Amino acid sequence: MEDTMTAPLWRRRAVLLSGLGLAAASLSSQVRLSRQRQADATAPTSSTQKGFASQLDPEGSQSGATGPLRLGWSPWADAEVMSLIAQRVIQQAYNLPVERVMADIGIQYASVARGDLDLMLMAWLPLTHKDYWTRVRDRVLDFGSMYSGRLGWVVPDYVDASELRSIADLRKPELAARFDNTVQGIDPGSGLNQASEQALVDYNLGDMRLVASSSAAMTAVLDKAIREQRWVVVTSWTPHWMFARYKLRFLEDPQLVFGGVEWIHALGRKGLDRDHPDLAGFLSRFQIPDRELSDLLLMANERSADVAVEDYLDRHPARIRYWTTGMIS
Amino acid sequence: MHQAGALGLAVDAAVVWLLTYAQGLFDVVNAGVMALVAFAETLLAAPAPWSFALIVAGLGLWRVSGGFALFALLGLNLVLAMGLWDPMISTLALVLTASFLALLIGLPLGVLSARLQSVWRLLRPCLDLMQTMPAFVYLIPAVMLFSTGAVPAIIATLVFAMPPVVRLTQLGIRQVPLDLIEAGRAFGCSELQLLWKVQMPSALPTVMSGVNQTIMLALSMVVIASMIGGGGLGDVVLRGIQQLDVGLGFEGGIAVVILAVILDRLSQSLMLEGERTLEARSRRWRSLWRTP
Secondary structure, eight states: OHHHHHHHHHHHHHHHHHHHHHHHHHHHHHHHHHHHHHHHHHSTTOOOOOOGGGTOOTTOTTSOSSSOEEEEEOSOHHHHHHHHHHHHHHHHHHOOOEEEEEOOHHHHHHHHHHTSSSEEEEEEETTTTHHHHHHHGGGEEEEEEEEEEEEEEEEETTSOTTTOOBGGGGGSHHHHHTTTTEEEOOSTTSHHHHHHHHHHHHTTOTTOEEEOOOHHHHHHHHHHHHHTTOOOOEEEEESOTHHHHSOEEEOBOTTOTTOSEEEEEEEEETTHHHHOHHHHHHHHHOOOOHHHHHHHHHHHHHSOHHHHHHHHHHHOHHHHHHHHHOOOO | OOOOOHHHHHHHHHHHHHHHHSHHHHHHHHHHHHHHHHHHHHHHHSSOHHHHHHHHHHHHHHHTOHHHHHHHHHHHHHHHHTTOHHHHHHHHHHHHHHHHHHHHHHHHHHHHHHHOHHHHHHHHHHHHHHHHSOHHHHHHHHHHHHOSSHHHHHHHHHHHHSHHHHHHHHHHHHTSOHHHHHHHHHTTOOHHHIIIIIIHHHHHHHHHHHHHHHHHHHHHHHHHGGGGTOOTHHHHHHHHHHTTOHHHHHHHHHHHHHHHHHHHHHHHHHHSOOSSOHHHHHHHHHHTTSOO
């Protein structure tokens, strides 16, 4: 009799006590983490995302001469690293606050043309972003290229190079069948996807089909195929972290459907050079050798973009000085 | 490549027309919404995380249950430990601002459409459009009219999240039993008294589930809105997806879930009577230690 009455009571007491203990532990851990966070916030090199309060521009947002410089970026590995470098350098050398705004690439073009964003660092010219560029070219400033890139169709390195070297080789039906007659594309409407559609026509690859998806889905498909050691063709580009993570190679493109080498330009809104003349100088000198960028991307992929950028800026003081002042030591 | 047809071109032209002739209006709206969201964020970011969590847990203990208070403490602790506190506060500020505006517009529209059949006939196809149009489609015009950042994110969220509160307010008021209204009339209620004293109280549970739905939809849209610079947790999720960083995407997703559960339970309970009052709960806890 006694046991049946007390057992549930004991259990309920135990649940209540452990609940209270858990709450206390959680609360004390929160107090500790809050303190740590405050310490981080007072440290000078905290470049975490700022809230909207900082976007609120007291003088009126359209002028651009006041308030932080708005720098558009997309969550691609190379864009993240380049935008972080630009943010650090501009903040340190010119004492201008820089706010990074994450947005889709087409929206960045439209915003820079309208003057809502001051800068974007991801204009792939002359071919990949041709559609965007023809629409905005009269309304933006081009500060020139920062590094080069390449587009094309990529296969894992274990796909036999003696059998498949060039895109033209995919005309053989038995070879195409080993890829399920499929090329994994990225976002419909992107420059790369449109060039890939053209490639199907120009190389007369009637048996292959291009599956549009998104750049995230493309990397996921590649990742899965490599885990299963399956043959796969994806549409991709350098610089990209997937070249640091996997062994991959481009298929040759003898007809230059993908246009050979592409250059990645920095674009600014009209009037940025008048408002910040020294900034225009920096942007026109802002260039990174491809090898250094790929090392940087590898490090960003293994550690974090912040760490990699910090490390890069520490190790190349002469280059930073050239970018910001134009002086060659 | 598929191009926009005649209908699409007309929409394009309409947006251009708006940009040329109504820019002043958009600037006013822009400044107003910006001030509102900046206020919300300053307010939410003011307390230290532990005191914020304590406030949420206290609210939960009062209105929901002890288990929920514990969940809120642990969940917010996890968010803090993952280093996602600031993005979460940004997202919360966006959700609360968008929901507030949606309710501000939606509730009167719901009442109006319950009382005037013609308004409801006009409004219903608009609501259908707002609810079934793919969420991404809102982002482009929002950007064209309000540039990038928090304001277009809130506007797109507002359009996406408003229909449930309008529909459910209308439904709730229409479902008030006729005899109740007759009774009200018999006691000489004016139309306004009828609305406030009879129809609204009786429709409150339905209206509140509309409010709850609006808040939850706003949260889901805010994540999508990071594509146009909305910021917050959406940025974390989007980065995780784009860079195939499953871990990062998952952490962002878990933070969204924690925020969603807290918002859902609190918004559901705040307006309704708690299942058991705080006194009854504490009496039950005390009774655990009383010797029989």
